[in-house]
Amino acid sequence: MRVLRAAVAIWAFAEVWRTGEWILFALGSVFALQAIFDLGCGPAGCAPTPSKKINSKEGSSSEEIVFEEVK
Helix, strand or coil: CHHHHHHHHHHHHHHHHHHCCCHHHHHHHHHHHHHHHCCCCCCCCCCCCCCCCCCCCCCCCCCCCCCCCCC
16 A cells, blocks of 8 residues: 555655645645555544453354344
């Protein structure tokens, strides 16, 4: 992902130089900072962290789920 962010930053800076659209400079700066400092969604990725709720009966967090077929 770091290389992809760097590529987007280089593209944005090239477009700023080619077209003069300075709003792309902000976009390129954001992607360049993400690539340089390896920032993004974080070490766990973009998925939410699982809950650490413990079932008091069994000491585990898994519960049996019952599904009912709907016709």
